[in-house]
Amino acid sequence: MWSRRNITRLKLNTKIPLTLSSTYLQKFEPLKHKESDLKSEEMIDNVGPQHPATHGVLRLEVISDGEIVKDVVPHIGYLHRCFEKHAESLAYNQVIPYTDRMDYVAAMNNEWAFVMGVEKMLDIDQEIPKRVEYIRVLVAELNRLASHFVSIGTYGLDIGAITPFLWMMRDREHILRMLEWASGARMLYNYIWVGGLFYDLPVGFEEQAKEFVDYLKPKLKEVETLLISNKIFIERTANVGVLPLDLAVNYGITGPMIRASGLKFDLRKVDKYSVYPEIEFNVPIGKGEMGNIGDCWDRNWVRYMECLESVKIIEQCVEKLLGDHKRTREFDPRQMVPKKIRPKAQDLYVRAENPKGELGFFFRADGRSDQPFRCKARGPSFSNLSVLPEISKGCMIADLFAIVGSLDLLMGEVDR
Amino acid sequence: MKLDQLKELIQSEFPDSIIGEDENSSPQALLIKPEFIHSVCVLLHANEQTYFDQLSCLTGLDNGPESETMEVIYNLYSIPYDLHFMIKVVLDRPKPSVDSVSDIWNGANWHEREAYDLYGIHFNNHPNLRRILLPNDWEGFPLKKDYVEQEKYHEVKVKY
Numbered sequence: 001m002w003s004r005r006n007i008t009r010l011k012l013n014t015k016i017p018l019t020l021s022s023t024y025l026q027k028f029e030p031l032k033h034k035e036s037d038l039k040s041e042e043m044i045d046n047v048g049p050q051h052p053a054t055h056g057v058l059r060l061e062v063i064s065d066g067e068i069v070k071d072v073v074p075h076i077g078y079l080h081r082c083f084e085k086h087a088e089s090l091a092y093n094q095v096i097p098y099t100d101r102m103d104y105v106a107a108m109n110n111e112w113a114f115v116m117g118v119e120k121m122l123d124i125d126q127e128i129p130k131r132v133e134y135i136r137v138l139v140a141e142l143n144r145l146a147s148h149f150v151s152i153g154t155y156g157l158d159i160g161a162i163t164p165f166l167w168m169m170r171d172r173e174h175i176l177r178m179l180e181w182a183s184g185a186r187m188l189y190n191y192i193w194v195g196g197l198f199y200d201l202p203v204g205f206e207e208q209a210k211e212f213v214d215y216l217k218p219k220l221k222e223v224e225t226l227l228i229s230n231k232i233f234i235e236r237t238a239n240v241g242v243l244p245l246d247l248a249v250n251y252g253i254t255g256p257m258i259r260a261s262g263l264k265f266d267l268r269k270v271d272k273y274s275v276y277p278e279i280e281f282n283v284p285i286g287k288g289e290m291g292n293i294g295d296c297w298d299r300n301w302v303r304y305m306e307c308l309e310s311v312k313i314i315e316q317c318v319e320k321l322l323g324d325h326k327r328t329r330e331f332d333p334r335q336m337v338p339k340k341i342r343p344k345a346q347d348l349y350v351r352a353e354n355p356k357g358e359l360g361f362f363f364r365a366d367g368r369s370d371q372p373f374r375c376k377a378r379g380p381s382f383s384n385l386s387v388l389p390e391i392s393k394g395c396m397i398a399d400l401f402a403i404v405g406s407l408d409l410l411m412g413e414v415d416r
Numbered sequence: 417m418k419l420d421q422l423k424e425l426i427q428s429e430f431p432d433s434i435i436g437e438d439e440n441s442s443p444q445a446l447l448i449k450p451e452f453i454h455s456v457c458v459l460l461h462a463n464e465q466t467y468f469d470q471l472s473c474l475t476g477l478d479n480g481p482e483s484e485t486m487e488v489i490y491n492l493y494s495i496p497y498d499l500h501f502m503i504k505v506v507l508d509r510p511k512p513s514v515d516s517v518s519d520i521w522n523g524a525n526w527h528e529r530e531a532y533d534l535y536g537i538h539f540n541n542h543p544n545l546r547r548i549l550l551p552n553d554w555e556g557f558p559l560k561k562d563y564v565e566q567e568k569y570h571e572v573k574v575k576y
Contacts, residue, residue: 028551028570032544077549084534085558120442249469249495252523265495346440349473349491349502362475362489378473378527386526415549 031061032073041065045397049078053158053401056411058385060404067396072389079415087375092118092341093194095375100188102377103413105150108143108179109354111192112136116273117350117361118194121343124336131325132196132333133275138209138317139179139191141310145216146175147355148303148310151408155300156227158405159236164227171219174212181205194341197333206321213311213318220307228304237300238291241391241403245294251390252383255357257407260286260302261294267353279316281309296406303408342370356380356408379413417465417499419444425466429459435506443491443500450505453490454515460492460501461520468492468501471521476531478509480561486512486537513538516545534559 033044048059057078063071083102087095099114100107119125153168176186181202183191191198227233243253245261258265266283268276284305286298321327345367351360357380364374384407392403419437423446426433433452438445448456460468473491490503505514516539518525528539529548536557539545546552555566565574 027553030546030552077547077551080549082558088559247522250522252471252521263495270498344440346442347438347445347489347502348442349500351472358472360473360491362473362491364477374475374477376473376475382526383523386523390522 029059029075029077033061033063033071038063039065042070049075054404055154055409058404058409058411058414060400062397062400064397067398069392069395069397069400072392072400074385074388076385076411076414079411081416083377083416084375087372089371091370092372095372096193097188097190099377100190101412102379102416103147103354103356103359103381103410104187105410106143106147106355107187107189108136108139108192109147109352110359111190112140113350113352113354113359114361115192115194116352117348117363118341118343120350121346121348121363121365122194122338122341124195124338128195128336129331129333130275131321131327131331132336134317134320134325135197135201135333136192137275137279138201138314138321139182139189141313141317142175142179142209144355145307145310145314146172146179148307149175151303151355152223152227152300152307155405155408156233159233159402161227161230161233164223167219167223167226171216174215178205178208178212181208193334193337195334195336195338200327200331200333201321203327206318209314210318213314216311220304220311224304228301234290234297237296237402237406240291240296240395240399241406242292243294243299243387243391247387247390248294251387253357253387254383255354255380256302256306257299257357257384259283260298262286262288267351267358271351273352279313281312284309296402299406299408340370343367351378354380356410356413357384377416379416381407381409381411381413382416385409385414417497419446422446422460422466422501425463426456426459430455438502438504441502441504443502445489445502445504447504447506450507450514453488453503453505454517454520456503457490457492457517457520466494466499466501467496468494468499470495471517471524471527474517474524474527474531476535476537476559478535478560481509484509486535488514488531488537490517507537511538512536513540515540516542518542533557536560 042063042065045062045064048054049057059075061073083098086098096111099110103110149168149172153165156164180186183189243261245263248258248261262285264283264285284302286293286302290297343365346365348363351358359380360378362376363372366373392400430452433449433456435447460466470493472493475489477487479485486507486509488505492501516528528542531537532545533547533549534557556563
């Protein structure tokens, strides 16, 4: 019953929270810099957490002197969903959907890394059927394409190019629909299981993938002419936010960012996991063609070149899936799925190449339960973001967003 | 480089630093006394034979109130030698503290802040040790095994 009396009581009992007052903000997320420590002409700007250029909920505390950035302090944690605490109270196979929600634009790659770790703990990683492995590579590379499309598209959007974003989103939608066809979900799949797959690929998927790749090749060329080699884009990104290699290694930067800094380091080649040794592809590295090695243009270019490599990998996978490891009546993708997942007591660190970089999982199994005793996720975006203050000192405020965009952050993974 | 060689290398510089090996770990792991962790890391980072230039992961871990211990686990990787190595440090649970390695690997800075945030492990000489994922006025350390949520956070019910 909603009477007048209730309304008055509500008013009396509710204290007005100090939601927007500065004291409240200072309490739960204090600034690193104090106003009293600023030099003359300097000021503290707050960017985010809700800002389109911060790709989610990243908050930046920027100390600026006119247009020049003096210091940047990232404040994170706005999307913290306690992944690690949840994982400790769930069985291993139940954690897989949670890993989807870490890097939600590349969910296949996430769950694959997690599943690889559990399979290694159970000692069944060598017994997974070849067809399952090829399907995993196929869907993971499709998802890598989708992730890089988001990255390149939104990066163009960040610095003022709207058309490429729409084009990339159009092509990404094709991938998402294909993955929805395979798994039933558009972005958060739960398709790769411990020991196998949810289902075999739907009939006709391989042919569809081939058709998609043929469709995609000229579209990628279009993106190259429209965005990557566009003069305005080059002027805007070349020589901005240069990340030297030694700094990158020291900060634990991985993935396209470290390759853009000139190191040929790709876990698919280095660790040789799954069937990647049987597949031919190159590892593109930044060459500093438009400016210095490791600038924003290089990072974006490496991602673009990786799209081309992913296309090559998909073609080879499709060939294998239609040839040597083709669909048979006897093939069961859940053949190796264990009934009970209880690894013996051990510690394990496993890593895999995600679109953003090295995704690592640290497991401790106590040997007595079906739940991990500890499951730590090392997100690539987390480490990649930590270098931002180093590379954005002394740049213009407008360039700061060019740098943030080139890091290809995904806050779901930073905060977990 | 094998684990034995690594062990020899560390033992030749710091004779009493190693407590033992952990055979159930992948990659191979050594248990090291907490007071030696910084100097051992400096050695492994700078030595020409190991050159562990990347700190892949730093994990905090709570063994529960019965065992009275906490752990910090360092996953090192050497890019030039393609070498993995795990170091474990066992800490006292009521007052966990260990030296920071963020002056060796800058990447450790945020990982240590995370371990502090979720476990309350104190990293000595850390340049900026404050909470990273949780709000600053949150009570308790959520990943501890005996953690109980606070009832209300800024007038909002936490438990649902």
